[in-house]
Structures are given as C-alpha cells and as structure tokens.
Amino acid sequence: MNGLAWAAAALGCAATLDDVRRRQVANGINLAGLSAGLLWHVWTGGAAGLGRSAEGAAVGFLVFLIFYAAGGMGGGDVKLMAAFGAMLGPHGILLAALLAAPAGGLLAAAWVALRRGGGIPYAPAITLGAWLALAGRG
Numbered sequence: 001m002n003g004l005a006w007a008a009a010a011l012g013c014a015a016t017l018d019d020v021r022r023r024q025v026a027n028g029i030n031l032a033g034l035s036a037g038l039l040w041h042v043w044t045g046g047a048a049g050l051g052r053s054a055e056g057a058a059v060g061f062l063v064f065l066i067f068y069a070a071g072g073m074g075g076g077d078v079k080l081m082a083a084f085g086a087m088l089g090p091h092g093i094l095l096a097a098l099l100a101a102p103a104g105g106l107l108a109a110a111w112v113a114l115r116r117g118g119g120i121p122y123a124p125a126i127t128l129g130a131w132l133a134l135a136g137r138g
Helices: 003-022 027-069 075-113 123-136
Strands: none
Touching: 003 027, 003 075, 003 123, 027 075, 075 123
16 A cells, blocks of 8 residues: 555545544544645646646535535535545546445435434545545556
8 A cells, every 4th residue: 555545544534433423524634634635646746746636626525515505415525525536636536426426325224224313424435435446546
C-alpha cells in the first residue's frame, strides 16, 4: 500500500466510526482527508497533480450536493465525497459514487429492518465505494 491508500484507509475508518456514533462526519476528518489528497498529488504530480486532485474534490462535492439540497444526505457526507475526490481524482470519484449507491441502498434497508432510529449513516457506503475505486486503480 502506498501513502495515498493509507490515507484513504484512515479517512474511511475515521469517517465511518464518527458517522455511526454521532450520525455526522466531523469537519476535521474531512479537512484532513482533503489535505492528504491534495498534498499527495502535489508531491507525486506537481501542479498537474494538484489540478487533478482539486478537480476530483469539486466533482466529489458536486455529485452529492443535489442529494444534500433535497434533504436526503448530510453535509458531512458531501464533504467526505470531496475529500475522497481529492484522493481519487475526477474519474475515480465518479466510479466511487456509482459503487457507493448500491452499498448505501443495502445499508439503508438493513438500517430500517433493524429499526435503528435517527438518520442512516452513509459514510460506510461512501467509504466502501471509494476503497473499491482506489483498489481498481491498481
């Protein structure tokens, strides 16, 4: 595993634990992930790496912004997608979003079946999608 994979693992674990415990993902977790992604890509790709990383963060943010605006997702989830987007780049974060969707559906069904109260923590599904997209990169 390289440094980016370790950062993605740490981000996913921290976000998932926070979301399951508190039903929100702390801004500090998302900021750390965003910073790690940007720094990694600057280190490995210079200005071009920074551009791809920033584009990935923007795409990740925008992909779930509509769900936030509709009231179906929390702001922490949107920011988590931006953080993973900084790590995965624009194409990788789109794949992560596609992979997170069925995982989120299964998670929601299980959450309702178990009669858990409160909102459904979506960070585990986002994390799974991002990890799978990162693993697919080789």
